[in-house]
Every structure is written in structure tokens, then in C-alpha cells.
């Protein structure tokens with residue numbers, strides 16, 4: 324992987340100047356490379372990973388969606404409809420016993436349940452849904468939740 | 482009561498690092514650039530293999546030489562990475578860290594009164610172990626002007642009829658200096674001329690940021706004269722596992738094994754099992770750590786130079802060794818002042834030999850955020 328991506332993936336706030344210093348390139352070079360990565364769609368967005376358990380109350384659910392694919396366009400048309408709902412955080416087409424995995428967020432259980440029964444399950448091509456409410460997050464995007472960092476090393480050693 | 486402590490134990494002064502450690506301990510909110518070990522924890526796959534070995538009941542002694550499986554992995558690894566052939570049966574000894582391997586090497590080659598040359602500034606254990614073995618350590622100063630490399634001229638000057646061995650440590654603790662193949666060859670010529678044994682501590686070799694590391698024993702004619710020391714502490718972030726090893730001729734290895742057999746018996750099996758996993762599957766994580774160290778190195782070196790603390794770009798290890806003479810403070814004063822006023826711990830260069838005066842060791846085995854904060858505090862300290 325590109326070293327700039329490695330750095331930004333660790334900390335998206337790292338400035339081009341800092342990246343330049345870390346990698347021995349010029350800030351202009353780094354800025355140009357980042358612009359290129361953004362243009363190509365390699366870097367899509369700079370965001371924060373938030374532990375919502377601590378920030379506010381939000382409920383997430385994983386929903387298995389079974390779909391009848393349509394002639395000529397397969398799953399894409401229905402997927403396009405699903406992902407436009409702002410409640411949908413993530414959607415993947417998968418192999419296996421169901422077709423599309425959708426991760427939905429709402430303020431509470433009721434909100435998510437309503438979304439599933441009124442919006443998702445009622446789509447023409449959707450033949451079935453199974454909803455799994457998320458109980459606890461251990462790790463997301465490489466970040467381990469609920470972990471306190473503590474120095475265990477001696478403060479000075481040879 | 483008569484004096485309970487031997488004169489040999491008394492002959493060696495307590496470590497300067499130890500004294501500094503006593504000062505730091507108990508101070509809240511200190512950012513330490515004084516640590517000589519990785520800030521990463523051991524990669525999980527290695528820890529997981531370690532746990533599995535315990536579940537499987539691997540809790541016993543091993544062969545004095547170490548597990549054959551580990552020695553075979555080491556042999557394969559050196560063959561693959563350096564094109565060097567060491568026989569797992571007779572030329573490889575697994576030890577309790579490079580620390581033990583170094584002590585064994587010294588005791589295996591040094592007769593009472595033999596001189597052992599140690600370039601300085603360098604790791605704190607080199608001279609004391611020679612003294613403990615009844616030998617005479619001879620320090621050769623290296624300088625910032627030479628990039629803290631040992632020059633053949635300086636080595637030549639220190640050699641006497643009693644010189645038995647030379648201790649080499651590149652990449653170097655505390656300076657981060659590395660030596661090129663050509664520079665090492667010039668040392669090798671002097672070694673042959675004076676029939677010396679070389680104890681080459683290459684524990685930092687995987688943390689090399691410029692060029693390719695050449696093991697000293699890979700130089701022409703050096704294999705039978707070299708005791709190469711390597712270990713898992715630094716590259717794999719496995720300091721607490723206490724596993725190192727020596728690569729040397731069967732004759733020397735046998736002598737070292739004898740000392741090891743009667744003093745240590747064997748290296749801990751838990752560490753050995755973990756080391757096997759490290760060699761088999763550790764490359765990806767080591768590479769990622771090396772890239773991160775290199776980035777930190779670039780950040781700290783640039784900043785120190787910008788602050789008017791001249792600092793060459795270290796080719797290896799995880800230490801920057803800036804010149805602090807522009808502050809008109811001694812290494813000791815600088816380190817103590819910085820700790821008291823700004824709560825940043827660095828190690829005075831003098832802890833690594835007299836020639837370390839005018840320098841301090843800053844370890845960048847420190848998370849980037851802490852490193853940046855520490856550098857801000859150093860800036861405040863020197864401008865106050």
C-alpha cells in the first residue's frame with residue numbers, strides 16, 4: 324500500500340507537511356499525491372471513528388436481505404434503492420445464504436424496526452429479511468474499543 | 482563482618498542509566514524518550530503462539546543449545562536473508578537474550594589480562610562484562626565527525642600485544658550509526674592483520690533504514706573470526722521473552738555452550754516457542770514497525786536540527802543522538818534540566834562512555850503523538 328495511505332489510515336489529521344517530513348518528500352509532492360488519490364476515489368472521505376456507546380445512544384442492526392435479482396441488472400437496481408436511505412450505513416453484496424448485508428443505524432430499537440418493516444422489507448425484489456441488533460462493538464476498522472492504554476515499560480532503560 | 486562484596490563486583494560503577502531511572506520514577510506525566518525498547522507490544526500472532534505453547538504443555542527445559550526447531554529456523558533465516566550458512570547443530574546457540582550471548586562470548590574468548598576493544602559511545606554492558614571476565618576493556622572513542630563509525634586508524638591505535646577481541650555494534654545503540662560494507666571491510670583488514678576475534682552485536686540489524694545491512698561474518702574471511710549476536714528483542718518487540726542467539730564456529734560455540742550449560746542451562750522454552758513463530762510469520766509486522774520507526778526518525782531528526790541541536794540522520798536502531806553543546810550545558814545538566822523543567826526524559830550521552838559528552842540519546846521508540854509533544858517541550862526548554 325502507498326505509504327501516504329498507511330499514514331492517513333492511522334491518523335487522517337496528519338497534515339501534508341507532516342507526511343512530507345515523515346517520508347522525506349516535499350509538501351507539494353505529498354499534496355499532489357493526496358489530490359490524485361482523492362480524484363481516483365482511493366481516498367473517499369476523512370472521518371472519525373466514534374464510540375457511540377459513549378457519545379450518544381444509537382442502535383445499529385445488521386440485516387440479512389434476500390433479494391430476487393432482476394434480469395439484465397442483477398442486484399444493482401435494488402441495492403441502489405437501499406443505499407439511498409440515510410439510515411443505511413453499509414451495504415455489501417455477499418455470496419451465501421442471503422444476498423445483501425445492510426447495516427442500519429437508528430436512534431432506538433423502534434426506529435430501526437420501523438425502517439426495516441416499512442422501507443426495506445416492502446421493496447418489490449426483497450423476499451425476506453433477518454435483523455440482528457448489535458449488542459456490543461469490540462473492534463471496528465482496525466480500532467479496538469473499550470481499551471485503556473497504559474504504559475507498561477520502564478521509563479528509562481539501556 | 483568481613484566485606485561481603487567481591488572486588489570484581491565493586492570494580493564496575495553502577496550504570497548511569499540506572500541512576501537516571503531512579504530520578505524519573507515517581508514523576509507524573511513524564512514523556513520518556515529514554516526507553517531502549519520498542520513501544521509496540523509483541524505482534525499478536527507471536528503472543529498467541531506463545532499462549533498455545535503453554536496450553537500444549539511446553540513448560541520444560543530444552544537442549545542446552547536451544548530447541549533444534551528454532552535453530553533450524555534461524556539457520557534457514559540467515560541463509561535466506563544473508564546467504565550465510567550456519568549449521569543448526571554446532572554453530573548456533575540460543576541464549577537468554579543477546580545480553581547473555583554477549584557475556585558468554587566474552588567469557589569464552591577472554592583470558593585474564595586480555596584486552597577487548599569497545600568503540601564508544603556504546604551499549605552499557607560491553608565494558609563491565611569484560612571486567613567481570615577478568616579482561617581489560619579498552620574504549621575507542623568514535624566521533625560525530627566520523628558519523629560514530631569505528632575507523633581503522635582509531636582501531637589500529639588501540640591495539641596492543643594483549644588485544645584479543647573487538648566488540649562491534651552497528652546499527653549502534655546509542656547513536657543509531659550504521660557502517661557500510663566498504664567501511665566494515667577496512668575494519669576486517671585490521672582484524673586479520675592483528676589476529677582478532679570479533680564479537681558483533683547486530684541485534685538492531687532489521688531496523689536498518691538506509692541501504693542493506695551486511696552481517697560482519699559475511700565479509701571475506703570473517704566467518705571463522707566472528708561471533709555474531711542477534712536476537713528477537715528489538716525487531717520483533719520481544720524484549721520480555723528474553724531470546725537471543727549466537728552464530729559462531731563450532732569451537733567457539735562449544736565453549737559458549739559449556740558456560741551456558743553450567744550457568745543458564747537453557748533459554749526459556751516459552752520464549753523459544755514464540756521465537757519460532759516470529760521467524761516463520763513475523764516479516765509483515767516487522768516491516769510495518771520498521772516503516773513507522775523510519776517516519777518517526779525523519780520527524781525527530783528534522784526537528785532537532787531545526788532547533789539547533791545538530792543530529793545526523795541515524796541509519797538504524799531507534800535512537801537519535803543530537804549534539805547539545807549549543808546549549809552550553811553538559812549532557813547530564815541538559816538531561817536533568819529537561820526532566821525537571823519540561824518532564825521529558827532523555828539519557829545523557831555520558832551513560833554510554835565519556836565520548837558521549839555533549840550528546841543525549843533520544844529514543845524514537847515512542848508513539849508519534851508523544852514524540853511531537855516531547856519535541857515541543859524540548860523546544861521550550863532550550864529557548865527558556
Ligand SMILES: Cc1ncc(COP(=O)(O)O)c(C=O)c1O
Nearest residue numbers: 481578579580604654712714725
Ligand atoms: C546494543 C544492544 N545489545 C544488546 C541488548 C540486549 O538485548 P537482549 O534483550 O537481547 O538481551 C541491547 C538492549 O538494549 C542493546 O541495545
